Amino acid sequence: MQLQEKRHYSPTEYLELEVISEYRHEYIDGQIIPMTGGTPNHNQIALNLSATLNFALKRQPYRVFVTDQRLWIPKKRIHTYPDVMVVAGSLEFSEGRTDTITNPLVICEVLSKSTRSYDRDEKFAAYRTIPSFQEYVLIDQYKNHVEQYSKTDENKWIFSEHEEETSILTLSSVQFQIPLSDIYDKVDFEAKE
Numbered sequence: 001m002q003l004q005e006k007r008h009y010s011p012t013e014y015l016e017l018e019v020i021s022e023y024r025h026e027y028i029d030g031q032i033i034p035m036t037g038g039t040p041n042h043n044q045i046a047l048n049l050s051a052t053l054n055f056a057l058k059r060q061p062y063r064v065f066v067t068d069q070r071l072w073i074p075k076k077r078i079h080t081y082p083d084v085m086v087v088a089g090s091l092e093f094s095e096g097r098t099d100t101i102t103n104p105l106v107i108c109e110v111l112s113k114s115t116r117s118y119d120r121d122e123k124f125a126a127y128r129t130i131p132s133f134q135e136y137v138l139i140d141q142y143k144n145h146v147e148q149y150s151k152t153d154e155n156k157w158i159f160s161e162h163e164e165e166t167s168i169l170t171l172s173s174v175q176f177q178i179p180l181s182d183i184y185d186k187v188d189f190e191a192k193e
Contacts (some may be wrong), residue, residue: 005162011072014079015097024068027079035081038067041141041187049108049139049178050183052088056176062105063087070100071107075129084108086174088132096157104130105173108137115141124149134173143189144180 008030009017017032018025024035032183038046050066057064065085072079072094079100086106094100107127109119119138127133136149150172162169162180170177 029077044187045110045139048183050084052178061089072100072102073126076126078126082107083110103132106135108143110139
């Protein structure tokens with residue numbers, strides 16, 4: 001897909017281009033931004049977490065999505081692809097779409113050097129405008145370090161931090177626990193990007 005620099009795209013134009021594109025792009029209020037490729041560590045972490053979540057929540061009213069599921073954030077006019085999402089109950093879709101959801105309960109992002117500030121700040125602020133959103137997990141791919149934000153009330157979030165391999169990440173929005181050693185299974189912190 002060839003994109004012109006600094007052109008303003010409508011969400012409809014973006015979706016038309018995205019459907020035929022070989023690569024994924026984020027849409028941020030008129031701008032189309034190519035998504036960087038994941039590293040083996042990034043992919044391993046997303047797979048470890050999503051597989052464990054999916055198994056733990058089987059036969060329960062939750063759906064787990066990984067990497068390629070598009071999310072629409074209408075208040076911020078953003079289309080994005082979170083690394084891992086959990087949706088409670090029925091899927092809600094962007095108007096006129098069956099491939100873009102709008103109702104995540106939990107979002108997990110694996111941090112990379114190029115996106116960590118954006119994921120912590122602007123992206124988290126955008127996610128907080130989603131009414132169904134209750135929990136945000138940020139996972140460092142370069143060391144044992146997980147940040148967790150759990151919503152307790154309107155505009156109130158509790159921050160938790162996990163750094164030890166023996167630490168256990170416990171989600172507050174769904175019944176789920178995972179040791180950091182399982183999140184980081186087969187992750188090579190010495191690997192070069």
